[in-house]
Amino acid sequence: MKNQILIIDDEPDAIRFIEAILSDVGDFDCVAASDGDEGLKAARKNPPQLIILDVMMPRKDGFKVFYELKESENTRDIPIIMLTGVADKAGIRFVKKDMQDYMGKEPVDYIEKPLDPDRLKRTVRNIFNI
Amino acid sequence: MSSSIQHLLALSHLIGLRPDTPHVLSQIAYHTRLAMKSEMSTLALYDKITNEIYYQVHWQGNKKSESFIRTNPDHGSLIWCIQHHRLLDIRDPSNDPRFNPENDAPDSKQVRSVLAIPVQGRLSTIGVLRVMNKRTAKAFSRYDEKILTLFAGYAALLLDNERLFEENISRETLSNIGQNILNSAHGLKNLLNNIDGGAYIVERSVQNKSMEGVHEGWDILKRNSQRLRDVVLDMLLYSRPRETDFHLTDINHLCSELIILMKDSAARDHVEMAIEADDRIGKICLDHKAVSRGLMNLLGNAVFACQSKGGGKVLLSTQLVDDETFKIIVKDDGCGIPVENLAHIFDVFFTTKGSKGTGLGLAVSKKIITEHGGTLEVESEVGAGSTFTMTFPRTGRGQWGRPKARNTGELAL
Numbered sequence: 212m213k214n215q216i217l218i219i220d221d222e223p224d225a226i227r228f229i230e231a232i233l234s235d236v237g238d239f240d241c242v243a244a245s246d247g248d249e250g251l252k253a254a255r256k257n258p259p260q261l262i263i264l265d266v267m268m269p270r271k272d273g274f275k276v277f278y279e280l281k282e283s284e285n286t287r288d289i290p291i292i293m294l295t296g297v298a299d300k301a302g303i304r305f306v307k308k309d310m311q312d313y314m315g316k317e318p319v320d321y322i323e324k325p326l327d328p329d330r331l332k333r334t335v336r337n338i339f340n341i
Numbered sequence: 342m343s344s345s346i347q348h349l350l351a352l353s354h355l356i357g358l359r360p361d362t363p364h365v366l367s368q369i370a371y372h373t374r375l376a377m378k379s380e381m382s383t384l385a386l387y388d389k390i391t392n393e394i395y396y397q398v399h400w401q402g403n404k405k406s407e408s409f410i411r412t413n414p415d416h417g418s419l420i421w422c423i424q425h426h427r428l429l430d431i432r433d434p435s436n437d438p439r440f441n442p443e444n445d446a447p448d449s450k451q452v453r454s455v456l457a458i459p460v461q462g463r464l465s466t467i468g469v470l471r472v473m474n475k476r477t478a479k480a481f482s483r484y485d486e487k488i489l490t491l492f493a494g495y496a497a498l499l500l501d502n503e504r505l506f507e508e509n510i511s512r513e514t515l516s517n518i519g520q521n522i523l524n525s526a527h528g529l530k531n532l533l534n535n536i537d538g539g540a541y542i543v544e545r546s547v548q549n550k551s552m553e554g555v556h557e558g559w560d561i562l563k564r565n566s567q568r569l570r571d572v573v574l575d576m577l578l579y580s581r582p583r584e585t586d587f588h589l590t591d592i593n594h595l596c597s598e599l600i601i602l603m604k605d606s607a608a609r610d611h612v613e614m615a616i617e618a619d620d621r622i623g624k625i626c627l628d629h630k631a632v633s634r635g636l637m638n639l640l641g642n643a644v645f646a647c648q649s650k651g652g653g654k655v656l657l658s659t660q661l662v663d664d665e666t667f668k669i670i671v672k673d674d675g676c677g678i679p680v681e682n683l684a685h686i687f688d689v690f691f692t693t694k695g696s697k698g699t700g701l702g703l704a705v706s707k708k709i710i711t712e713h714g715g716t717l718e719v720e721s722e723v724g725a726g727s728t729f730t731m732t733f734p735r736t737g738r739g740q741w742g743r744p745k746a747r748n749t750g751e752l753a754l
Contacts, residue, residue, distance in 0.1 A: 228538025296530035325534040
């Protein structure tokens with residue numbers, strides 16, 4: 212069975228970019244959600260093997276989605292890659308530490324936009340051991 | 342309580358007040374004279390770069406005089422004090438080369454004794470504090486030296502405090518601008534990300550010889566470079582001093598052009614656009630390009646508000662109010678604006694659209710309308726929709742007809 216990857220981002224063009232990168236890594240079943248609530252619903256209904264989550268989204272931002280995913284037993288162990296356009300390196304360290312303190316959990320990787328396709332590929336390969 | 346402590350206390354009350362440097366300077370000299378029981382007191386400020394005394398406040402009895410002089414007194418007690426970084430005690434002025442009657446005794450009143458000390462700030466010498474003629478004795482005592490040292494220390498504290506306070510205010514403004522740039526950088530990075538994505542898809546599709554993929558990537562590229570262009574234009578429009586370009590313009594024609602331009606793409610999102618024009622308005626002198634940019638931002642928001650509700654209607658109407666005023670109204674039945682956001686919608690870089698917004702649209706619209714001597718008001722109800730009303734003067738009033746030559750940017754919030 213194919214591994215399923217859920218992409219949560221409010222930009223359809225960004226989702227297409229990620230799908231294109233992923234299809235160069237392997238044969239995945241990609242599911243897209245355009246906001247936090249839609250993403251949470253999809254993750255709960257059919258837990259994927261990886262979630263790629265954008266931080267800056269209207270209504271429910273990526274951090275809230277992250278915490279809600281980690282709070283529920285169903286979705287707690289799904290690896291998450293977070294994408295952001297806003298943080299600098301110090302900011303990312305701070306956020307990761309905050310997540311670690313709060314939940315004992317942190318994203319597998321925290322990647323800045325504009326995306327470096329090679330970095331995303333490396334991280335995804337590591338997660339699936341390919 | 343001894344008199345010198347009372348006067349120190351009076352000075353210490355100045356620390357918590359709103360900065361008012363002239364007042365602080367005058368109060369320092371005033372209380373120093375009283376505490377020292379002297380006939381005269383002077384507080385002078387020193388400019389290290391030009392080696393000049395550039396300001397002094399002088400108390401003689403209860404008479405105050407201020408002077409904004411830029412002098413480089415080669416000699417005299419004030420400059421001596423600064424150059425030697427130490428206390429100066431003159432007991433026989435007429436025979437002391439450090440005393441200069443020209444610079445030191447403004448009205449040639451006989452000076453018997455002088456005590457002066459540098460006011461040493463945290464970073465540099467701020468100035469000099471000086472008293473002349475002890476009232477109760479022939480000269481100043483060792484005890485007086487200590488009191489004057491204490492007052493000079495207080496003066497340094499107060500003046501450093503004033504400077505820090507003022508610098509802090511400007512730094513706060515700067516950090517606001519920094520925060521704003523960070524916010525807009527996020528929107529820009531998203532667009533750059535999409536452009537990278539388009540290029541990535543084109544490239545791999547060329548390799549895979551997939552014409553379909555090339556088209557898809559190309560569309561992403563085009564769409565996002567267009568968006569990037571809009572954002573950058575808005576930023577320029579907002580921040581750069583801009584030459585206004587006023588022409589007689591048919592406002593109804595301008596409005597219907599905009600509707601034609603936007604109608605089709607709005608319809609794809611189930612948003613209907615309509616216009617109701619008041620023919621009585623006639624031609625108006627305005628900056629055609631700027632006003633259509635401002636209107637387009639408002640219409641774009643209205644469409645977005647309807648879109649997020651699944652569809653709706655946007656009505657653009659013009660209305661003659663009286664001989665002197667007319668209105669342009671953008672009304673939608675979209676999602677509406679929550680009360681807590683209403684106060685911020687005209688702020689630069691405020692956005693609720695996530696990565697789709699730059700936070701510039703409404704700020705730009707408002708700036709353009711203000712430049713035309715008009716006002717922009719909003720009424721909104723969550724779930725029911727919003728109405729933006731622009732009121733413009735129709736004939737030469739206010740800035741009207743004589744546009745400012747230069748409209749400075751408003752980034753310094």
